[in-house]
Amino acid sequence: MRRSLTLAPAAQTLHIYRDLLRQASYLPPICQPYVRQQIVSRFRRHAADEPASPQTRRRVRQARHHARFLFGANSGLVDNLHRILLLVFGRTGCRRRLLVHALLRRDPPADSTQLEAAIVQDAHARTYIAKDGSLAQRPADWLDKWDTQKLRALASSQAQRGPAHSPRPDIKTSQTNPAARLPHSNIWERPLPATLARSKLRKEYVRLINRVLPPLPATDWHTLRALALGHADSIALCHMPARRPPATPLHDDHAASTHAAGTRWHWHAYATEPVRSVDRPSSRAHRGRTGHQAPGPHGQGAAIGLHRYTPRLLRRLFAKIWEMTPTMEARLGVEGKWDIVWGKVAKDVPVAAATHAVFFEGAPDTIRTGKKRARRL
Numbered sequence: 001m002r003r004s005l006t007l008a009p010a011a012q013t014l015h016i017y018r019d020l021l022r023q024a025s026y027l028p029p030i031c032q033p034y035v036r037q038q039i040v041s042r043f044r045r046h047a048a049d050e051p052a053s054p055q056t057r058r059r060v061r062q063a064r065h066h067a068r069f070l071f072g073a074n075s076g077l078v079d080n081l082h083r084i085l086l087l088v089f090g091r092t093g094c095r096r097r098l099l100v101h102a103l104l105r106r107d108p109p110a111d112s113t114q115l116e117a118a119i120v121q122d123a124h125a126r127t128y129i130a131k132d133g134s135l136a137q138r139p140a141d142w143l144d145k146w147d148t149q150k151l152r153a154l155a156s157s158q159a160q161r162g163p164a165h166s167p168r169p170d171i172k173t174s175q176t177n178p179a180a181r182l183p184h185s186n187i188w189e190r191p192l193p194a195t196l197a198r199s200k201l202r203k204e205y206v207r208l209i210n211r212v213l214p215p216l217p218a219t220d221w222h223t224l225r226a227l228a229l230g231h232a233d234s235i236a237l238c239h240m241p242a243r244r245p246p247a248t249p250l251h252d253d254h255a256a257s258t259h260a261a262g263t264r265w266h267w268h269a270y271a272t273e274p275v276r277s278v279d280r281p282s283s284r285a286h287r288g289r290t291g292h293q294a295p296g297p298h299g300q301g302a303a304i305g306l307h308r309y310t311p312r313l314l315r316r317l318f319a320k321i322w323e324m325t326p327t328m329e330a331r332l333g334v335e336g337k338w339d340i341v342w343g344k345v346a347k348d349v350p351v352a353a354a355t356h357a358v359f360f361e362g363a364p365d366t367i368r369t370g371k372k373r374a375r376r377l
Contacts, residue, residue, distance in 0.1 A: 017043050024039060027070070028239070028240050069083075089224060091325065092168075100214045103214045151212065153337075153340070165324060213325065216325050223237070229315075322345070
């Protein structure tokens with residue numbers, strides 16, 4: 001592995017920042033706002049950090065990795081683009097945490113009557129029987145602020161749905177109610193203490209929330225549906241922009257000197273570092289992420305794993321994301337009930353075209369309806 005002991009100057013960090021924004025501009029338009037906002041916010045968050053600190057050097061290395069990752073997604077690495085779509089639509093990453101926070105937030109009471117009922121219900125939920133048999137009240141914790149009823153409803157729907165290609169672990173039916181999974185007694189066959197039971201309940205809810213796929217807002221869900229089904233009004237949102245040609249210098253002598261410097265063999269790297277480290281960026285496996293050309297007049301063939309993004313391929317990518325994305329709305333007139341809808345692409349049998357009839361010429365026109373019976377078509 002190549003390791004450099006020199007510190008990254010401010011100009012090099014700015015170059016990486018511009019490279020990230022440039023690669024983000026080649027993504028599908030539906031992905032660009034989220035990716036650009038993440039890049040800008042993270043660089044501004046650490047703009048005043050010490051350049052020589054180990055944390056800054058680690059973040060610069062990570063930014064280089066992200067630039068190669070975005071370049072690979074734009075070049076044709078489907079797995080990279082699929083990962084970006086998971087981040088954009090909140091199936092993993094930062095936006096998923098924001099959607100989970102919105103899912104667990106309780107709705108404020110609409111009037112004083114609902115407020116009084118919520119206070120009484122909260123006091124009743126925190127009351128338990130102490131060791132001496134008297135009633136005691138435990139202090140409030142973070143689980144009391146969660147809308148656990150809404151979370152269990154979503155978990156039950158996800159367990160029944162079982163979305164494929166999910167980046168989160170599957171939810172079993174027995175895991176949808178964390179309170180039912182608590183043991184009734186400890187190892188000495190005595191009743192479970194209230195403090196220990198509450199601690200175990202919090203852990204069960206944490207395990208459950210790590211498996212949940214949070215719902216998207218209705219507007220984003222319908223946009224994703226249009227992209228997955230290939231509606232005409234969504235073509236502009238998934239059309240990947242063409243890569244802009246590199247800038248060329250105005251003076252011919254400068255262009256000739258630049259071309260000569262680019263084609264010159266840099267023997268210093270081969271003399272000081274292992275050959276596999278020097279040739280790794282231009283190998284077939286890494287060329288799709290780095291954009292380096294193979295050295296020598298013959299090269300090493302085409303890069304590995306690159307695909308051409310067609311409308312059909314993009315529809316299938318968006319369909320995978322849509323099938324693991326729900327939308328959740330409160331049911332009108334019924335308290336504590338929600339309507340949860342998951343994306344689902346119809347798997348219809350393709351209809352054979354007229355040009356395919358030549359493959360069935362000479363086939364028998366009978367179909368068997370039993371062991372020894374046949375019916376004429």
